[in-house]
Amino acid sequence: MNPATDDARCLSYREALREGLREALSTDSRVFLMGEDIGRYGGCYAVTKPLLAEFGEERVRDTPLSESAFVGAGIGAALGGMRPIVEIMTVNFSLLALDQILNNAATLCHMSGGQCPVPLVIRMATGAGRQLAAQHSHSFEGWYAHIPGLRIVAPATIDDARGMLAAALRSPDPVLIFEHIALLNLEGELTGGEAVVDIDHAAIRRPGRDITVLTYGASLYKCLDAARQLAAGGIELEVVDLRTLRPLDDALIMESVRRTHRVLIVDEGWRSGGLSAELGMRVVEQAFFELDAPIARVCTAEVPIPYPKHLEDAALPSAAGIAAAARAMVRREP
Amino acid sequence: MKAPAATGGLTREHALGLLGQMLRIRQFEDRCAELYTKEKIRGFLHLYNGEEAVAVGVMQALGPEDAVVATYREHGHALARGVPMSALMAEMYGKRTGSSMGRGGSMHVFDVARGFYGGNAIVGGCLPIAIGLALARRLGGRPGLATCFFGEGAVAEGEFHESLNLAALWRLPVLFVCENNLYAMGTALARSESVTDIRAKAVAYGMPAESVDGMDVLAVESTARQAVAAIHNGGGPRFLECRTYRFRAHSMFDAQLYRDRAEIEEWRKRGPLITLTTRCKAAGLMTEEDFQGLLRAADAEVDAAVAFAEDSDFEPVETLHRFVYAEQSA
Numbered sequence: 005m006n007p008a009t010d011d012a013r014c015l016s017y018r019e020a021l022r023e024g025l026r027e028a029l030s031t032d033s034r035v036f037l038m039g040e041d042i043g044r045y046g047g048c049y050a051v052t053k054p055l056l057a058e059f060g061e062e063r064v065r066d067t068p069l070s071e072s073a074f075v076g077a078g079i080g081a082a083l084g085g086m087r088p089i090v091e092i093m094t095v096n097f098s099l100l101a102l103d104q105i106l107n108n109a110a111t112l113c114h115m116s117g118g119q120c121p122v123p124l125v126i127r128m129a130t131g132a133g134r135q136l137a138a139q140h141s142h143s144f145e146g147w148y149a150h151i152p153g154l155r156i157v158a159p160a161t162i163d164d165a166r167g168m169l170a171a172a173l174r175s176p177d178p179v180l181i182f183e184h185i186a187l188l189n190l191e192g193e194l195t196g197g198e199a200v201v202d203i204d205h206a207a208i209r210r211p212g213r214d215i216t217v218l219t220y221g222a223s224l225y226k227c228l229d230a231a232r233q234l235a236a237g238g239i240e241l242e243v244v245d246l247r248t249l250r251p252l253d254d255a256l257i258m259e260s261v262r263r264t265h266r267v268l269i270v271d272e273g274w275r276s277g278g279l280s281a282e283l284g285m286r287v288v289e290q291a292f293f294e295l296d297a298p299i300a301r302v303c304t305a306e307v308p309i310p311y312p313k314h315l316e317d318a319a320l321p322s323a324a325g326i327a328a329a330a331r332a333m334v335r336r337e338p
Numbered sequence: 339m340k341a342p343a344a345t346g347g348l349t350r351e352h353a354l355g356l357l358g359q360m361l362r363i364r365q366f367e368d369r370c371a372e373l374y375t376k377e378k379i380r381g382f383l384h385l386y387n388g389e390e391a392v393a394v395g396v397m398q399a400l401g402p403e404d405a406v407v408a409t410y411r412e413h414g415h416a417l418a419r420g421v422p423m424s425a426l427m428a429e430m431y432g433k434r435t436g437s438s439m440g441r442g443g444s445m446h447v448f449d450v451a452r453g454f455y456g457g458n459a460i461v462g463g464c465l466p467i468a469i470g471l472a473l474a475r476r477l478g479g480r481p482g483l484a485t486c487f488f489g490e491g492a493v494a495e496g497e498f499h500e501s502l503n504l505a506a507l508w509r510l511p512v513l514f515v516c517e518n519n520l521y522a523m524g525t526a527l528a529r530s531e532s533v534t535d536i537r538a539k540a541v542a543y544g545m546p547a548e549s550v551d552g553m554d555v556l557a558v559e560s561t562a563r564q565a566v567a568a569i570h571n572g573g574g575p576r577f578l579e580c581r582t583y584r585f586r587a588h589s590m591f592d593a594q595l596y597r598d599r600a601e602i603e604e605w606r607k608r609g610p611l612i613t614l615t616t617r618c619k620a621a622g623l624m625t626e627e628d629f630q631g632l633l634r635a636a637d638a639e640v641d642a643a644v645a646f647a648e649d650s651d652f653e654p655v656e657t658l659h660r661f662v663y664a665e666q667s668a
Contacts, residue, residue, distance in 0.1 A: 036477060062477065068507065073466045073500030080470020083455060084405065085478055088470075103497075107460050108467065114661045116448035116456065117439025121664030152662050176664035 017165045018188040021051045021127075024169035025089065027199050029059050032087055035173065036063040038074055039091030048093045049129055049188055075101035075126065079108050079178075082124040087173055092128040095144045095182065109178040110153030121176045125169065130158075131222055131272055132320055133186035138308035141316070143272040145182040145221075146279030149250040155179040156249040157203050160224040162192040164247060167201030174200070182249075184222040206253035208260065212240030215330050216260040218283050219270040220246040227270050229323035230330060239334055241268075249279060257283070258291045265296040266333050270321050275303035297333045302326050345621040348556065353618045356398075356555050358632045360390040360611055363414040365636040366423060369644065370413070370430060370444075374590050378647075379430045381443050386414035388553075388585035391610035392517050393418040395558025396485065396578070399513075399566040402453065403482035405471040410445035410459035415487055421449045427643035433650035440653055441661075461522075462495030464488060465514070469501050472510040472575075483511035483569050491522025493539060494530055502543045502577070509574035513565055514540065516577070517552065519584045524596035540577035552580030553610050556617075585609065 015023070028035045037052060037059075043066040046053035056064040067074040071092060078090040092098045098105070105126070112120040132141035149156045155177050159165045165183070172179035209224060210231050219227045224245050231241040242264055244257065261267055267287050271280040284299045305319040345353075367387055373379045386393070393414040400406065400419075408415040416426055421437055429436030430444055438448045438457070446457035455471065458464035468486035475482045492498050493516065505512045516536055520527050527534050540547035546568065550561045558580055565576035583605040587594050618624045 034478070068500070068503060070500035070504060072497050073469060073504050076463070076466020076497065076501075077470035077473055077504065080407075080455075080467040080472075080484070081474040081477070082470070083450075083467070084471045084474025085480075086474045103460055103463060104466060107463060108458075112448075112456070113664055115438060115442050115446050116450070116661075117436075117441050118661040118665060119438070119448050119450040120455065121666070123664075155663075176666060 013194045014191060015162065015194055016188065017162060017190040018049065018051055020162045020165035020194065021169070021183060022053070022055070024166045025052065025055060026058070028089065028169055028173055029055065029063060032173065034085065034087040035089060036065065036086065037089050037091065038065040038067055038078060040067055040069055040093050042066060042091050047091070049185065052091070071097055071100035072104055076104040076108065078124050078126070079104060079112070079122050082122045083112075083120055087123060087125070089125045089127060089169070089173075092126060094140050095128050095130040096139050096142055098128050098144070105148070105154070105178075106151055110151045113177070114153060122178045123176050124178045125172045125181065126178070127181045127183060129185050130182040131184040131186055132304070132309045132316060133222065135311055135313055135316060137311040141309035143304065145180070145249055146271065146273040148180055149279055149282075153178070154250060155203065156182070157247060158182045158184070158221045158249055160184070160187065160221050160245050160247070162190070162194050163196050164201055166194060167196065167199060168203055170200035171203040175203070179203070182221065186222040203248050204253070206247050206256045207245045208242060208256070209245045210241065210243040212242035212264070214240045214264055215242065215266040215268050215333055216257070216264045217241050217243045217268045217270060217326070217330070218246060218257060219243065220249060221272060223270045223272050223321055226321055226323045227326055230326035233323065233327050234330055239330060241330060252283070252286065254286060254290060257287065261287055261291045262294050265294055267295070267299045268326070268330055268333060269299065269301045270326055271301070271303050272321060273304060274306050275301060276306060278303065300329050300333055302329050345556070345617055345623065348621070348623065350623045353614070353623045354628060354632065356394055356559070357611070357614055357618070357624070357629070358635065359394040359418055360555065360614070361632050361636040362423065362639060363390045363393070363417050364611065365633070365640050366417060366426070366643070367413055369640045371586070371590070373430070373644070379444065381445070382410070383444050383590050384411040384588065385586045386411055388605065388609060389517055389519060389582045390414050391555035391558050391614070392515065392552045392580040392582055393487070395555045396487075396515055396562045398559045399562040400485060401482065403480070405453045405455055405468070405482065405484040407455045407464040407468045407471065407484065407486040408457060409461070409464060409488055410457065411489070412447055412457050412487070413444070416447045416449065416454060419449070419454050420452050421447060421454055423639050423643040424646040425449070427647040428650050431647040431650070432652065433647055434653040435646070435650040462488065462492040462497035465492070465497050465501035468512055469504050469510060472505070472512045473508070475511060483513055483566065485513040485515060487515045487517060489522060490516055490518040490520070490527055490536055491525070491530070493536055494522070502540060502545060505575040506543045506545045511569045512575040513562070513569060514575065514577045516579045517582055518579055519582050521584065521588070521596065523588045524592070526596065536579045537577070545575055545577050546573070547577035547579065549579040549581060552582030553608050553613055555610055555614050
């Protein structure tokens with residue numbers, strides 16, 4: 005913590021998310037929250053805990069277990085002039101609302117000739133690491149990033165946890181925010197004085213000359229760990245936090261690739277047909293002749309996430325696995 | 339089911355208005371069917387023929403502040419709500435002057451200026467949208483309600499049950515209108531529902547519900563007016579089952595193997611046009627000349643709409659990507 009900066013405060017990712025929500029409710033009367041157990045229970049992951057008492061049940065609305073209806077209601081409320089923030093308890097449950105997200109939220113603006121933009125924000129918990137097994141632990145943000153009409157963001161830092169929501173609310177389009185469950189207790193400094201951050205650009209979290217590492221969400225910290233391990237041996241990773249998964253910041257990615265000439269992609273999603281495949285192909289299309297080594301990927305094993313810790317750990321990207329993949333890329337050098 | 343509405347209190351002007359609306363829909367769609375065989379209209383085309391009394395009757399009860407969400411069989415709802423016939427026909431042609439810029443076609447007519455939010459082709463998908471439009475009115479402190487039209491096929495979808503529960507739980511200003519035409523595409527109600535009394539399903543959610551003869555525009559109108567008044571009085575959502583019948587095929591690809599010709603003919607005897615006309619003639623409210631005059635006016639409007647659509651341009655391919663994302667800020 006830097007005492008010289010007035011705005012710098014230490015708080016958790018969860019608290020940062022909550023501050024973003026509180027700020028939104030305080031500054032815009034059109035904003036309201038809706039989701040399962042966000043009010044009296046306090047939120048499955050305790051993000052919304054004090055907000056019912058502060059803002060009342062009209063604006064912090066507990067819903068029945070009806071994902072399709074309350075996501076659709078969010079879409080309708082957005083069409084009706086409100087700025088709903090819908091919470092889906094976890095990404096696996098969002099599949100129950102996929103009809104509304106894809107067939108309506110992502111589609112209505114184009115299909116209506118621009119008459120029906122849907123300024124809806126949907127937050128959901130994503131990712132593994134808490135031994136919640138195969139129906140609460142997946143990473144489907146890459147799937148959602150497949151869909152034109154949506155904006156997909158994945159805050160990995162305290163600043164982004166706090167500021168991406170305000171940016172999402174300023175967007176006239178549906179924005180899905182994927183909050184990784186392994187980050188909720190992360191503590192860090194809120195560095196920016198701004199309550200809103202941009203959601204158009206990736207960010208280089210650690211500069212390095214040897215390998216561009218493309219990642220997002222909780223995997224960012226595994227990549228930074230790997231980078232520290234490798235730095236001792238003289239390998240410098242440039243760690244790029246994608247931040248926004250749709251649209252992707254091709255310009256920053258290619259600019260980094262042109263400096264490092266090697267690309268390692270780290271994604272907690274599955275490999276086949278996933279976001280890592282999209283990223284790799286974009287590099288091939290736009291910067292193939294810059295590459296000095298084949299593009300490499302570290303992804304989650306292609307299994308439903310298992311419950312026991314040793315198997316869950318084995319399924320997920322790890323700092324050691326990332327470091328090994330990076331070393332292998334450099335060893336290919338003649 | 340409610341008894342047929344009498345003509346007492348019905349004015350000649352209103353009777354002609356209702357008949358004129360239904361005739362506009364009938365003539366518009368008959369022309370669409372012709373244009374489909376000429377390949378001017380492509381894709382899926384679902385005609386409302388036989389069900390006109392439902393849209394026309396319910397729309398009488400709505401005001402400009404209300405929102406309407408409909409299904410993919412929505413030409414009638416769009417016309418009755420005031421979407422210009424020219425824009426609707428241009429939409430059928432896929433022309434840029436269409437109500438959705440030609441992007442949606444027959445199944446996706448939008449006209450937000452008139453509170454018309456589509457045109458939804460996922461069965462049951464429009465119900466949650468109506469919940470949200472109603473919620474926005476309440477949270478925004480604005481008057482008005484949301485009406486959604488859906489077929490009895492939607493009753494089998496989870497979104498139907500989720501939406502009725504949510505509307506009743508939150509006492510939202512929603513008018514649910516189930517157009518029960520007895521067949522979900524080709525599947526008869528009794529072949530898809532363990533309980534075929536649709537009204538009872540709404541009652542199970544604690545929602546006041548009525549079943550009405552959907553071939554009788556006067557009955558539909560008066561029942562809808564009562565329901566809307568109750569919603570305006572803060573009574574929460576209301577449910578209206580309109581028992582109706584689709585005279586033509588489900589879409590232009592339907593050989594109608596699932597029902598007898600005799601059944602169709604039986605329903606035709608009490609079609610919405612003949613039902614209203616017979617009753618109004620008997621009551622001295624209109625003459626055959628009136629009917630023919632309205633028919634000519636509807637045909638002239640259809641002719642003009644076709645000419646407008648023919649003369650309109652297609653959207654240039656250069657703007658294909660417009661509106662994937664909104665162009666105005668939130």
